[in-house]
Amino acid sequence: MSVQTATAPPETPTPPAGPLARVTGWMRTHTTSLPTWAALVIFVGMVIYAEIVYGRILQPSTTSNLLINNSHLIIIAVALTFVIITGGIDLSVGAVIAFSSVAGVMLANAGWNAYLVMVLMIAFGATFGLISGWLIQYLNVQPFIATLAMMFLARGLASTLSTVPERLGDDSPIRALGTQIKIYDGPKVNDFVITPGVVIALLVVLGGFFVLHRTRTGRTIYAIGGKEQSAQLMGLPVHRSKMLVYVISGSLSGLAAVVYTARLGIAQNITGVGWELDAIAAAVIGGTLLTGGAGFVLGSVIGALVLGLMNVIISRDGSIPPEMTTVITGGVLLAFVLLQRAVVRRRE
Amino acid sequence: MSHEPIVEMRGIHIGFPGVKALDGVDFRLLPGEVHALMGENGAGKSTLIKCLTGVYSIDAGEIVIDGSPRQLAGTADAQEAGIATVYQEVNLVRNLSIGENVMLGHEVRGRFGISWRATHRRAKENLERFGLGHLDTRLPLSTLSIAVQQLVAIARAMVTKSHVLILDEPTSSLDKQEVSTLFGVIRQLRSEGVAILFVSHFLEQVYEISDRMTVLRNGRFEGEFLTKDLDRSSLIATMIGRELSTLAGEHEVRDGVAPGQREPLLVAENLGRKGSVGATDLAIGKGEIVGFAGLLGSGRTELARLLYGADRPDSGSITLKGRKTAIGSPAAGLANGIALSSENRRDEGIIADLSVRENMILAVQARRGWMRPLSKKDTDEIVDKYIKEFGVRPADPDRPIKNLSGGNQQKVLLGRWLATRPDLMILDEPTRGIDVGAKADIITAVQKLAEDGMSVVFISSEIEEVARVSDRIVVMRDREKVAEIVNDGTVSAATIVAVIADEEGTAQTVAALDVSDETFPGTTSTSTPTGTSTSTERSES
Secondary structure, X not given: OOOOOOOOOOOOOOOOOOHHHHHHHHHHHOHHHHHHHHHHHHHHHHHHHHHHHOOOOOOHHHHHHHHHHXXXXXXHHHHHHHHHHOOOOOOOHHHHHHHHHXXXXXXXXXXXOXXXXXXXXXXXXXXXXXXXXXXXXXXXXXXXXXXHHHHHHHHHHHXXXXXXXXXXXXXXXXXHHHOOEEXXXXXXXXXXXXXXXXXXXXXXXXXXXXXXXXXXXXXXXXXXXXXXXXXXXXXXXXXXXXXXXXHHHHHHHXXXXXXXXXXXXXXXXXXXXXXXXXXXXXHHHOOOOOOOOOOOHHHHHHHHXXXXXXXXXXXXXXXXXXXXXXXXXXXXXXHHHHHHHHHHHHHO | OOOOOOEEEEEEEEEEOOEEEEEEEEEEEOOOOEEEEEOOOOOOHHHHHXXXXXXXXXXXXXXXXOOEEOOOOOHHHHHHOOEEEEOOOOOOOOOOEHHHXXXXXXXXXXOOEEOHHHHHHHHHHHHHOOOOOOOOOOOEHHHOOHHHHHHHHHHHHHHHOOOEEEEEOOOOOOOHHHHHHHHHHHHHHXXXXXXXXXXXXXXHHHHHHOOEEEXXXXXXXXXXXXXXXXXXXXXXXXXXXXXXXXXXXXXXXXXXXXXXXXXXXXXXXXXXXXXXXXXXXXXXXXXXXXXXXXXOOOOHHHHHHHHHOOOOOOEEEEXXXXXXXXXXXXXXXXXXXXXXXXXXXXXXXXXXXXEHHHHHHHHXXXXXXXXXXXXXXXXXXXXXXXXXXXXXXXXXXXXXXHHXXXXXXXXXXXXXXXXXXXXXXXXXXXXXXOOHHHHHHHHHHHHHHHHOOOEEEEEOOOHHHHXXXXXXXXXXXXXXXXXXXXXXXXXXXXXXXHHHHOOOOHHHHHHHHHHOOOOOOOOOOOOOOOOOOOOOOOOOO
């Protein structure tokens, strides 16, 4: 069956000679995962540095807190990863969380069934996502503008509902998601604890990984980010998939609202200001290209943990003024973006 | 090959705002044949293909595939109907692996979602069919050359076991060796009974590979021919819509200066740009009108853009008035006394909302820099002069240019560039889409300018016009200069068409032209094709 023609010689890279050549050869063929590996190396480096300088980092209580305090961030980082891989952006995440949590708490306090309320909170998010996706896909609105509109809309609606902290009833079953479960009983308070919220975040990560890497929908999402027009001409369901990522992003924002509210027990219309930017930063640090087509949910998790760990280090240090957190975040982000540019340029 | 057609399109109409893109086009495709779709750029080839691939939906007409009428509402629909397409630009995604590109949307699924092992195995099997079994399917697509990517794209297209394969300009970025590999693949698919629709502007390739051709012009069906029954000159005559016999015309030899004796203004050596124009030698004398002739898309415009600096050449040099000059930007072109009036009057020429006056002084002002605005007096002087000289109607400098007719807009643009007093004026399609009167005005103006010592490059799709106006004609084909014809008064459009049509004889033609003009006794008897492929018989020689 095969054609007998003089095809160009195999284009596989020649077998690398030395260890150095092997490394560069690997880097050449794995350019897309390079920034993610870099993020992992930097994260490990940060952990080691913090352990040596401040101590008590690699211990159960610190690790537990890192996970518990950042579970909502991990969830929305996964959400943003989906969107950014298609080459889009979702700025409405933080505001959707605010609306969802305020509305959810008010409904729960009004006596609605707690489980129904949790489902509704996710559904609110999904609805915002659906509107964004529809604007982007069918009215050709820029993702930046469409989700910016949703951001103002959601934030405004949250403020319409209430401008004061809404406290979730102490006996509400929603709080169960925030209860700490002891996994490992360490000396004194040095226990390893998790909350159902952490479990949810980890399930989201696993689910995100599965969808992106093991389903045709996931591969379509990557293909859209690679070149939307090509994906379209290849006969892939581009329209549906593009809508879907915004619905996923919205739903996960609703879920993050559930997890966050359960932990804090309070919902407020000013919750989540700037969280979308944290999530974008986490995704970018974790190796997701803002131009689309490359990125990993696991990378975004590392990105979220890098941001979380930075906060831990800054509070431990004590001599770094808290205002510096933002400056340092900016610096770290800048470094990663430059790294990505270098990688992209090499690929071109 | 007495099969029923696998694709039959009847009376296809499609229009875009303001344009009738396809006007009652018929087309059929038989299994086991390579069918070439021919026509100039803009003839509707791409549009027809996009109707068949579901990218555009048709306004009227019928598409019958495999005996049943179909409504194609998208690429997925077309694939469903067994139509696979490979486009000129490799439509794969560079961020994913080779194997994934082959299998995207058709990945093999196991119990835990996609089974990558099985998917890559299937991809490899598909690639093996096309002699690409040696590729490591797990490497990123971006590690492959464009040519191999193109073959991968075909492998991908055939994953769906399609009966129809559309190849839209698949060879434009391939070299000879790669083309022959591709043709091997095409022949294999043909022998398997796949119907192949092949679009290429390389006549040589079309004659090599196709069994049958359909010619379109201006969105209309011009005819369906067996390739062996239609020689190249007749094909080109059909494509440009002229009878070969009517392509005669005359050129009055001006002032009797022999072309070699003109003082050279611009000498380009080896000037070229990858993917745009092959290395070209070209000399333009002072006061000479040099015509660029060739089909749309033959590289005429691209060569002009290189001379002007609109595109940066990546090989060769330009010597201007005896000095080597680097022209890498339009500003540099303008500073060196070269002006280009674009073929795309609406997008690259006029600024629709500005007045005639503002449009006309734009280039002079650009040359002076924004720090030194033209005085009111100078402005009026320039504007009045050219409005009068070219007879711009209405003669109102304050009217927005968008309210003028195409011909008058063109006159304003001419004025714009002439106001910079260029040594070389490049006119790309200055007469396209304008009425006869304005056309005559512009041609007279061009001839007068040349008499006053300005050099002119004249580009037009109307080959008769080029033959009439030019002192010397540069013939372009497939993004190469293939010949240079001195217009001694006997050159007609038919001569030029013969040169465009002649593939194999190219080398001899050019050589012969350099030596003497005798090879061109008015009509066509250029050197006969040597060697291998089809012989070109010219109908009226």
